[in-house]
Amino acid sequence: MLESAHTGGDGEGQSDEHPIALEGISNFEMESFMDVIQAKLFTDEDKLDWKRKSAALHLATMWGFDDIRSGLITFMNRQINS
Numbered sequence: 001m002l003e004s005a006h007t008g009g010d011g012e013g014q015s016d017e018h019p020i021a022l023e024g025i026s027n028f029e030m031e032s033f034m035d036v037i038q039a040k041l042f043t044d045e046d047k048l049d050w051k052r053k054s055a056a057l058h059l060a061t062m063w064g065f066d067d068i069r070s071g072l073i074t075f076m077n078r079q080i081n082s
Contacts, residue, residue, distance in 0.1 A: 025059065033059040036068060050079075 013020040022030065032055035035048055048056075053076055060069040 026055075029055040029059055032056045036060075036072065050076075 011018045032048070032052040035052055036056040039048060053072055057069060057072045057076070059065075060072060
């Protein structure tokens with residue numbers, strides 16, 4: 001992920017004047033990804049809607065978070081098949 005074209009350029013993230021810019025990634029996608037990381041997603045207490053799961057799956061795939069991606073796919077497949 002750190003070598004990805006999505007991680008920005010030199011000096012980004014070093015100060016408030018030069019924040020990290022994630023080009024091509026919407027606020028909704030980033031918030032959804034963070035929700036998945038913070039949620040107890042893989043339990044029966046799931047609170048995230050399909051759109052958020054899909055957005056999080058997109059970023060997990062893009063950034064190589066294989067465990068999160070696999071968990072999302074498993075969880076989403078269970079929802080489709082129920």
